[in-house]
Amino acid sequence: MDKDNKKVALVTGSTGGIGTAICKKLHDEGYIVVAHYRNREKAEEWSTKLKKEGYKLPLAMADVSDFDEVEKMFEDIKNGIGNVDILINNAGITQDTSFRKMSLKQWKSVIDVNLTSVFNCCRHAINPMLENSFGRIINISSVNAQRGQFGQVNYSAAKAGMHGFTKSLAMETAKKGITVNTVSPGYVATEMVMAVPENIRNQIIAQIPVGRLGTPEEIADIITYLVSDKAGFVTGANFAINGGQHVY
Numbered sequence: 001m002d003k004d005n006k007k008v009a010l011v012t013g014s015t016g017g018i019g020t021a022i023c024k025k026l027h028d029e030g031y032i033v034v035a036h037y038r039n040r041e042k043a044e045e046w047s048t049k050l051k052k053e054g055y056k057l058p059l060a061m062a063d064v065s066d067f068d069e070v071e072k073m074f075e076d077i078k079n080g081i082g083n084v085d086i087l088i089n090n091a092g093i094t095q096d097t098s099f100r101k102m103s104l105k106q107w108k109s110v111i112d113v114n115l116t117s118v119f120n121c122c123r124h125a126i127n128p129m130l131e132n133s134f135g136r137i138i139n140i141s142s143v144n145a146q147r148g149q150f151g152q153v154n155y156s157a158a159k160a161g162m163h164g165f166t167k168s169l170a171m172e173t174a175k176k177g178i179t180v181n182t183v184s185p186g187y188v189a190t191e192m193v194m195a196v197p198e199n200i201r202n203q204i205i206a207q208i209p210v211g212r213l214g215t216p217e218e219i220a221d222i223i224t225y226l227v228s229d230k231a232g233f234v235t236g237a238n239f240a241i242n243g244g245q246h247v248y
């Protein structure tokens, strides 16, 4: 693919609800969007569906919790398309259970996929961004990083860690044209949220002042601003988009 002076955006976890909306919006804005996935079968199905809607996006596979796989993914993107200018760390999982039942495996898998992945992807993205004096990094956190959530000790810890990461990396890269920000969605109508048992989900919706779940597009809209040249003064920030569920 010819880069043709277009910026390259890598979206991790692109086949999920928020990831899909981000991919589409960034593509509509004229970026070359590389859609990262973990599950090939799901990604192929996703890709076929998007092609029918007019979105032909290059795909990239890696287990984002694995440093070496991420390194190879970045090498492949560089060789096939060009360096990544915009990185959206969106891949994430839940393993919800009360702490007294939480296993070390459930703790580690959520920390590795949701937080260590951010280290892995940023580590491989950052040097070319420094060399180009341009970069945009956005870490997708969660309202539950800020407020806590019954059953999510692992997830809340990982998502809160993400914002500490954001703030420190923002300090280190601010003079080099690179911005690093966190976006913290509330409960959005995605597969992940729809997997919460209906009765519990309804109790959660009742706590959202706006009175409904968010839409993936409402999250993706702010991403298009944050990656743009207009947002060069915005760094180290957290954008809470949660329908008023947590105000602070």
Ligand code: CAA
Residues within 6 Å of the ligand: 094, 096, 097, 098, 101, 141, 142, 143, 144, 149, 150, 151, 152, 155, 185, 186, 187, 188, 192, 193, 196, 197, 200, 204
């Ligand atoms: N507050 C207080 N008590 C609660 C509770 C809550 N929110 N939820 C359950 N309990 C109580 C139950 O009433 C029960 O009490 P008793 O023992 O007295 O009967 C007890 O806790 C159940 O405890 P368990 O150890 O059996 O709980 P569990 O291991 O089965 O876990 C759960 C339950 C799976 C965590 C379930 O509560 C749940 O699914 N909660 C929703 C979690 C959630 O919101 N996840 C978000 C997923 S989406 C996402 O993460 C995206 C994002 O960023 C927003």
